[in-house]
Amino acid sequence: MIDLVARSFTTELGTAPGTSVIVENRAGAGGTIGTAVVAKAAPDGQTLLFTAASHTINGSLYAKLPYDPIRDFAGVAVVGTSGYMLIASSPVPARTVAELLAYAKANPGKLNYTTAGIGSASHLSMAYLAGMSGVDLVHVPMKGMGEAANEVVSGRSHLIIFAGGTQYAREPRVRLLGLTSLKRWKSLPDVPTISESGLPGYEFDTWFGLLAPAATPRNIVARINAEVNTLVKEPLIIERLAKQSLEPLVLSPDAFDQLLRSNFEKMAKVVAISGAKVE
The missing domain is CATH 3.40.190.150 (Bordetella uptake gene, domain 1)
Incomplete structure (x- = not known):
């Protein structure tokens, strides 16, 4: 990018x-x-x-x-x-960040997330979210963002924090839960930030x-x-x-x-x- x-x-x-x-x-x-x-x-x-x-x-x-x-x-x-987008596979029983965190707390270790690899922005942003909220998520590092995103779209993995890619806002197999920035995007005005929808103060x-x-x-x-x-x-x-x-x-x-x-x-x-x- x-x-x-x-x-x-x-x-x-x-x-x-x-x-x-x-x-x-x-x-x-x-x-x-x-x-x-x-x-x-x-x-x-x-x-x-x-x-x-x-x-x-x-x-x-x-x-x-x-x-x-x-x-x-x-x-x-x-x-x-x-900023980045927090995306969930459609089978995940959450439609908001607050619902996601509540489910993750009730089911520690049950949800996983894919990333572009250890230390990548997709890894650090989700690890930061998990650390701030106190939830237990399983990290599944992949070889790149394309492969990581495909795992979530296909339903083989649960979550991903993805850069750009506003096309996923229209993808029926996933659910766009929130944005990592502190302000909403002009291109996605109806999508809330993570900070306003369940984890106050979160920004990445x-x-x-x-x-x-x-x-x-x-x-x-x-x-x-x-x-x-x-x-x-x-x-x-x-x-x-x-x-x-x-x-x-x-x-x-x-x-x-x-x-x-x-x-x-x-x-x-x-x-x-x-x-x-x-x-």
Whole structure:
């Protein structure tokens, strides 16, 4: 999804005179391989990292990283934010989050949930929900989100927290119970948040944005920030982001740095609750 979001605005970002933008997908090890490359890149504004909240999650999830997710990076610009959807297979006897939690408490260990793997956002978000509510859910890690979602749609598994995918709101074999964000989505105005429908205070969302090596001059950071902030106000970019269930967000570099620090602290607690660790 990070690659798709990146390509939703980089063409326009590269239209300034003398500017071109190349998106290079450095996959592997939960994104830490590409992140390490940018951490060690020349701080000249030519090499940036487009990433998401997984950047701060990895700081607590991985036992060792070749970089520090906070000290080695400068926040440049946020593009948008997005939440996730809590989905239940239709045989699960719950139509609201409150009903789901009541059933899970009455039947500890009976419900399971699929994820894209240990330490993934789909895992941590559900582990956080279980920890906050005090319910016992069985984790079933899969090899990817597609396989995990299919298990719930087919009825072989009970629950999943899924990114985007508003098509599941119309899928009769599943039931969309709530959103992980604190606010309802414009694309699904009738779907309540988890916080308002059974677990007050629950929030698990992600941001998407550009980071630069920490020593990048502030004037370069400010220039790129201004260019991105202008783009995410354009109707065409807003439409593209909406297709990925993203809501545009404009932040200054300093505000983005503050978001990184606060998100890192929160995700450290979430990872601890989940018990997830990658050596």
